[in-house]
Amino acid sequence: MTxxxxxxxxxYACAEAFRDTREIVASGIGPIPRIGAGLAKLTHxxxxxxxxxxxxxxxxxxxxxxxxxxxxxxxxYLPFSRFFDSAVWSGxxxxxxxxxxxxxxxxxxxxxxxxTHAQPKTQMLGVRGFPGNSVYHTNSFFFPxxxxxxxxxxxxxxxxxxxxxxxxxxxTIDLRQIITNLxxxxxxxxxxxxxxISLHPGVTFEEVQAATGFPLIDAAKGATPPPDAEALAIxxxxxxxxxRASVIKDNPPARKx
Amino acid sequence: MILDKxxxxxxxxxxxxxxxxxxxxxxxxxRKPMALVREIIRSDLKDLTIVAYGGADVGMLCAAGKxxxxxxxxxxxxxxxxxxxxxxxxxxxxxxxxxxxxxxxxWGLKAAAFGLPFLPTRVAMGTNLxxxxxLKTVQSPYADGETLIAMPALKLDAxxxxxxxSDWRGNVQLLGPDPYYDEWFAKAAAxxxxxxxxxxxxxxxxYPEDAQANTFERCFVSGVVEMSGGAHPSSMPPLHGPDMKWxxxxxxxxxxxxxxxxxxxxxxxxxxxxxxxxxGGKEAVMNIPLAIY
Numbered sequence: 295m296t297x298x299x300x301x302x303x304x305x306y307a308c309a310e311a312f313r314d315t316r317e318i319v320a321s322g323i324g325p326i327p328r329i330g331a332g333l334a335k336l337t338h339x340x341x342x343x344x345x346x347x348x349x350x351x352x353x354x355x356x357x358x359x360x361x362x363x364x365x366x367x368x369x370x371y372l373p374f375s376r377f378f379d380s381a382v383w384s385g386x387x388x389x390x391x392x393x394x395x396x397x398x399x400x401x402x403x404x405x406x407x408x409x410t411h412a413q414p415k416t417q418m419l420g421v422r423g424f425p426g427n428s429v430y431h432t433n434s435f436f437f438p439x440x441x442x443x444x445x446x447x448x449x450x451x452x453x454x455x456x457x458x459x460x461x462x463x464x465x466t467i468d469l470r471q472i473i474t475n476l477x478x479x480x481x482x483x484x485x486x487x488x489x490x491i492s493l494h495p496g497v498t499f500e501e502v503q504a505a506t507g508f509p510l511i512d513a514a515k516g517a518t519p520p521p522d523a524e525a526l527a528i529x530x531x532x533x534x535x536x537x538r539a540s541v542i543k544d545n546p547p548a549r550k551x
Numbered sequence: 552m553i554l555d556k557x558x559x560x561x562x563x564x565x566x567x568x569x570x571x572x573x574x575x576x577x578x579x580x581x582r583k584p585m586a587l588v589r590e591i592i593r594s595d596l597k598d599l600t601i602v603a604y605g606g607a608d609v610g611m612l613c614a615a616g617k618x619x620x621x622x623x624x625x626x627x628x629x630x631x632x633x634x635x636x637x638x639x640x641x642x643x644x645x646x647x648x649x650x651x652x653x654x655x656x657x658w659g660l661k662a663a664a665f666g667l668p669f670l671p672t673r674v675a676m677g678t679n680l681x682x683x684x685x686l687k688t689v690q691s692p693y694a695d696g697e698t699l700i701a702m703p704a705l706k707l708d709a710x711x712x713x714x715x716x717s718d719w720r721g722n723v724q725l726l727g728p729d730p731y732y733d734e735w736f737a738k739a740a741a742x743x744x745x746x747x748x749x750x751x752x753x754x755x756x757x758y759p760e761d762a763q764a765n766t767f768e769r770c771f772v773s774g775v776v777e778m779s780g781g782a783h784p785s786s787m788p789p790l791h792g793p794d795m796k797w798x799x800x801x802x803x804x805x806x807x808x809x810x811x812x813x814x815x816x817x818x819x820x821x822x823x824x825x826x827x828x829x830x831g832g833k834e835a836v837m838n839i840p841l842a843i844y
Contacts, residue, residue: 347844349728360843373729374578378654401678405650406641411683413644419632420625425652426674456677464677465697 298520300475301326301538303494303548304436305529306521307478309333311434311471312388317341318432319372319381320388325358325537326473327390327436332356332532333525342388349373359535381431382423388432388470394418395443395450396435398488398508400457400469400481402428403450411452421454428455432468438542440474440505447507458486475542476502478518479510489513495520496550520548554720558774560590560823563744566774567596567709570619574660574705574740575603576712576733577785580628580793583608584713584746586781589819589826591617602705604653604731606785607801610636611818613646614811620647622705624656628798629842635805649684651675651702657732659705664738669701676700710740713782715764715790717747718754721772724764727788734767742773748790750777780827780836792841797830 308330312320320342322331332355335342346356351370372380381387393402404424408415427433433455437444449459456464458481469486472479478492489511490502499512521529529538539545564587567573577583588608591599598619603609605626612618614636626634640646651659655674662670671689675681681688681700691697712733716724723745725733737743751757784794784801804814820826827833 374653374731375657375734378657382654409642411648411650411679414641417633417638417641419627420623421650421652421678421680422625423653425678425680426654426672428678429673429676453677453679459677462677465673467677 298526298548299539300494300546300548301542302526302529303518303520304473304475304542305330305333305538306525307473307492307518308390308434308436309337309525311390311473311478312339312342314339314342314388316386317343318386318388319343319345319377321390323389323391324436324541325533326438326541327392328358329529329532329538331390333528336528337525345372355532357531358533358537362534378426382426383430385431387427388434389427390434390436391424391427392436392438393424393455395446396437396472397446397448397450397457399449399459400467400486400488401450401453401459401462402435402455402457403452404454405452407451421452424455428457428467429464432470434470435472437472437474440476440502442505442507445506445508460485476505477514482513483511487511492516492518494518494550495548556721556772556775557719557750558744558776560587560746560776560778563587563774563776564590564594564596566742566744567591569596570598570600571708572600572602572706574707574710574736575601575608576710576731576736577606577608577782578604578729578731579625580606580785580798581729582713582727582731582782582787583785584711584781585783585785586778586823587711587713587744587746588612589823592815592819593821602707604656605634605637607634607798608785610634610801613637613640615815615819618646620649622649622651622656624651624653628802629793630795631798631802635802636811639805639809650680651684652680655700655702656705657735658702660732660735660739662702662704663706664735667704669703671699672702673699674702705739707736707740708742710736710743712736712743712745713778713787714745714747715787716749716751716754716758716761717745717772717775718751719775721745721769721775722754722765723747723767723769723772724754724758724761725766726761726764730766737767737771740771743771745772745775746778746781747775748777748779748781748787750775778823780833783830783836786842788841791837791839794830794836794839
């Protein structure tokens with residue numbers, strides 16, 4: 295049996311972040327969150343709903359990449375406009391995304407870096423749906439390369455998604471977990487401070503802190519668990535071409551050497 | 552009453568004026584009215600305010616210097632996430648912007664469609680959008696007293712939309728899996744101009760079984776032109792997918808040579824016929840496989 299990869303460990307952790315008893319839409323954006331959402335639905339959280347990646351709801355999560363013999367079977371219809379009405383404004387969604395920056399308050403940035411809004415140094419995508427997502431439904435995050443460039447000191451360059459910043463108070467914010475190539479974090483500290491709740495095998499809290507621009511709370515209770523055989527089989531089924539191997543640099547094993 | 556709304560692309564563009572606010576339907580690199588966008592680039596129009604879920608439509612209009620102000624939530628080519636010509640314009644500080652969330656953008660179109668000054672929303676609370684876009688707040692007059700963002704109406708002078716089918720009167724059918732927000736662009740606009748893959752005389756004589764695909768009504772349509780392949784390089788499901796090879800060449804050109812004037816002929820052409828010939832004709836467009844998301 296081949297060794298479990300760090301990507302697979304992260305998928306398993308993402309699935310755990312999606313664990314829910316609600317019937318809500320799980321949106322995993324990017325290969326690892328998407329496989330994680332599918333794994334959650336097929337194991338502990340059957341109430342989760344998802345699309346085939348475009349406009350139709352499916353009860354069987356769609357594998358990544360060319361479809362081959364797999365033909366998605368639509369169980370419902372959720373084009374963009376209806377997606378907002380049914381899943382965003384209603385709060386019936388948990389999205390897991392990868393912003394460019396995230397700060398100590400859980401504020402995120404996808405718009406631009408450096409310079410000014412009138413003339414950014416680096417223009418990125420734009421805020422997309424992050425502002426609405428952040429105040430209307432549950433959100434989590436995945437980062438394949440934990441670094442100070444992402445987890446910035448101070449605030450993000452442009453607040454595209456709201457967080458727990460007391461200077462920018464909003465009604466309800468529900469930020470769940472942050473999964474990275476080093477650890478799993480949440481916002482469970484005092485005043486929603488970011489805590490490390492598990493370290494991936496072989497990673498120390500000091501390493502995580504050294505790669506983070508704001509202070510973290512060490513609340514790690516053991517190592518992040520690896521996927522079991524059943525979960526690995528599902529991961530293989532949801533990612534038959536192995537896209538997960540290209541997400542984290544050099545596709546390392548789950549246990550850091 | 553003349554219900555024959557057929558026009559040429561040149562006649563449609565001749566209806567537009569410098570400084571107008573134009574909405575463009577579709578989504579990123581999906582079902583964009585690119586033939587009409589190319590016709591605008593070939594024209595002398597300038598100082599436009601463009602309102603769009605942006606893809607190469609926005610990138611090309613930026614590169615061609617047609618945009619004074621852009622109202623956007625993102626500009627992206629999907630598989631090429633960052634639109635290179637849009638980035639160049641932004642990083643050079645060449646365009647004014649109103650940056651919005653995807654969903655509140657829809658609220659702005661709906662407010663315009665309903666003839667309201669604004670619609671209230673929680674979106675943008677707790678972010679930088681309100682201060683950057685000078686968005687005001689309103690307080691609920693009811694017991695909850697909640698403070699909400701007043702998303703202003705995005706009133707459009709004209710909207711441009713590419714559809715699968717239309718008849719002479721502007722009865723449309725949209726056959727792809729997602730109609731995006733085209734309905735709201737059409738209703739937010741004083742005039743809506745369509746390009747279509749197939750134009751028929753009376754749609755009920757041809758495709759009555761597809762009447763549910765009539766996403767918005769003909770009272771919102773002012774003009775229509777048949778332009779098969781008119782979505783290229785964006786996708787036109789179920790007929791064809793996005794031309795990723797074209798997008799790649801276009802993205803590389805933003806780096807090298809990096810000068811729009813040097814490549815405009817290749818990406819726009821002197822006429823639509825010349826453009827289509829340059830990409831191998833309509834048949835080549837129809838053979839581009841659909842995207843898998």
